[in-house]
Amino acid sequence: MTIHFPFDNTYARLPERFFARMAPTSVRAPRLIRLNRDLALQLRLDPDRLSGPEGLELLSGNRVPDAAEPIAMAYAGHQFGQFVPQLGDGRAILLGEVVDRDGIRRDIQLKGSGPTPFSRRGDGRAAVGPVLREYLVSEAMAALGLPTTRALAAALTGETVVRETRLPGAVLTRVASSHVRVGTFQFFAVRQDVEGLRLLADYVIGRHYPQAAESDRPYRALLDQVIAAQANLIARWLHIGFIHGVMNTDNMSIAGETIDYGPCAFMDAYDPATVFSSIDQQGRYAYGNQPRIGLWNLTRLAEALLPLLSEDEEKAVAEANEALVAYSGKFEAAYHAGLRHKLGLLTKREEDPTLAGDLLKAMAENQADFTLTFRRLSDAAAGPEADEAVRSLFINPLAYDAWAARWRERLSHEPQDGATRQAAMRVVNPAYIPRNHHVEAVIQAAVERDDFAPFEELLMVLSQPYEDQPAFAHYAEPPEPHERVYRTFCGT
Numbered sequence: 094m095t096i097h098f099p100f101d102n103t104y105a106r107l108p109e110r111f112f113a114r115m116a117p118t119s120v121r122a123p124r125l126i127r128l129n130r131d132l133a134l135q136l137r138l139d140p141d142r143l144s145g146p147e148g149l150e151l152l153s154g155n156r157v158p159d160a161a162e163p164i165a166m167a168y169a170g171h172q173f174g175q176f177v178p179q180l181g182d183g184r185a186i187l188l189g190e191v192v193d194r195d196g197i198r199r200d201i202q203l204k205g206s207g208p209t210p211f212s213r214r215g216d217g218r219a220a221v222g223p224v225l226r227e228y229l230v231s232e233a234m235a236a237l238g239l240p241t242t243r244a245l246a247a248a249l250t251g252e253t254v255v256r257e258t259r260l261p262g263a264v265l266t267r268v269a270s271s272h273v274r275v276g277t278f279q280f281f282a283v284r285q286d287v288e289g290l291r292l293l294a295d296y297v298i299g300r301h302y303p304q305a306a307e308s309d310r311p312y313r314a315l316l317d318q319v320i321a322a323q324a325n326l327i328a329r330w331l332h333i334g335f336i337h338g339v340m341n342t343d344n345m346s347i348a349g350e351t352i353d354y355g356p357c358a359f360m361d362a363y364d365p366a367t368v369f370s371s372i373d374q375q376g377r378y379a380y381g382n383q384p385r386i387g388l389w390n391l392t393r394l395a396e397a398l399l400p401l402l403s404e405d406e407e408k409a410v411a412e413a414n415e416a417l418v419a420y421s422g423k424f425e426a427a428y429h430a431g432l433r434h435k436l437g438l439l440t441k442r443e444e445d446p447t448l449a450g451d452l453l454k455a456m457a458e459n460q461a462d463f464t465l466t467f468r469r470l471s472d473a474a475a476g477p478e479a480d481e482a483v484r485s486l487f488i489n490p491l492a493y494d495a496w497a498a499r500w501r502e503r504l505s506h507e508p509q510d511g512a513t514r515q516a517a518m519r520v521v522n523p524a525y526i527p528r529n530h531h532v533e534a535v536i537q538a539a540v541e542r543d544d545f546a547p548f549e550e551l552l553m554v555l556s557q558p559y560e561d562q563p564a565f566a567h568y569a570e571p572p573e574p575h576e577r578v579y580r581t582f583c584g585t
């Protein structure tokens with residue numbers, strides 16, 4: 094008997110030009126690094142069998158599960174502002190879709206599973222480093238409560254891949270509410286394939302935005318909802334100090350999930366100009382640029398959708414503009430609401446954005462650690478005894494004192510007592526984020542010593558980001574100067 098995947102595939106039913114039918118390429122000596130048992134259960138899969146020898150065959154791409162209809166999806170995209178009319182899954186295979194325990198349809202995809210017709214010059218493979226990074230960061234994002242793709246499994250292939258050096262190869266099993274991207278719409282738009290565009294839009298409405306079907310302008314409603322989802326997502330990235338690193342339009346999910354973790358990283362000291370990715374020379378995707386890039390990408394989506402918005406071109410452009418104009422307001426509202434919560438303000442006052450902005454400014458000027466400042470502020474919210482732990486994060490602690498006096502004055506107008514406020518802040522201000530120096534150390538142990546224990550430990554700590562975990566407190570600390578990581582590589 095083979096392991097049962099309750100596949101119920103819909104994307105593979107779309108016309109053949111949406112994808113290439115393609116099985117994964119087998120690998121020499123697969124070895125399971127990790128199976129995400131909770132996620133397996135959520136997907137109605139049997140974790141015991143999946144982590145056994147037969148499961149490994151499936152998770153490494155050596156065998157295709159029954160009822161899978163493996164495809165590589167076609168898409169286009171703007172990469173660092175340059176349009177590429179054909180990208181597509183160059184190293185990923187969508188096995189199929191399952192409906193999870195909550196009734197949500199999820200894609201199960203192998204990433205690093207060998208070449209496809211979309212590979213161009215790539216080898217279709219992934220090195221173990223980027224696979225571990227994606228596993229860690231996507232699962233951390235999920236535990237932090239952000240919309241994200243998930244990691245079901247990671248397996249070594251027993252083969253090496255050639256990057257700057259030879260590295261162990263690995264396959265990630267990724268789970269997403271779908272893999273449709275802004276770039277998927279661009280793929281049909283650039284071919285002036287209006288029928289394909291309409292089929293895709295109808296598919297996305299059915300799968301992600303069923304309310305849009307009730308609207309008298311469903312495609313406009315679709316655009317509005319994608320804009321709202323992205324405005325919200327990017328605001329949430331900023332709240333936790335996340336930098337995606339490659340916000341190309343092919344890496345922006347239509348469903349509003351964080352997708353395609355490459356050279357992504359979390360900020361240590363607060364600085365809106367922070368860039369980690371080695372390929373982002375101009376800082377296009379710097380932390381503080383992400384909201385603007387979100388709008389840029391959504392503008393590309395709106396352009397792609399023009400033929401569906403109205404038959405009259407002028408009217409279509411007017412519709413698109415109307416939808417795009419709403420982005421800033423939606424982003425600002427989500428961003429400021431989140432900041433208020435981070436500061437323990439449960440009511441809303443006009444001066445709150447200034448108060449929050451002044452803290453961020455002081456943090457930037459004083460190289461205060463982003464995550465720790467807010468975490469410790471949660472305790473300071475209960476009473477000024479805890480101020481010392483916050484102020485010591487600032488080069489000039491007086492900068493904190495001046496701000497804290499204004500904050501306390503503002504808090505005095507809040508109805509909650511200090512303990513309630515502290516508790517409310519602790520569930521939005523994490524103690525643990527996947528700090529870069531820890532992620533790098535995990536990867537190094539795996540690559541150099543075939544040691545996955547550090548990966549397991551970091552993953553466990555990150556699964557409860559809002560809990561104090563005294564035994565693992567060192568994972569909450571910012572890097573020492575010699576541990577600091579300045580550059581991340583996508584390693585593709």
Ligand code: AMP
Nearest residue numbers: 180181182183184212215216217218585
């Ligand atoms: P990314 O920068 O990971 O979003 O990838 C951009 C494009 O390059 C996508 O079409 C990928 O499928 C493709 N790609 C990335 N790495 C590889 C690889 N090793 N082999 C083939 N295609 C790849």
Ligand code: MG
Nearest residue numbers: 343344352353
């Ligand atoms: Mg990508």
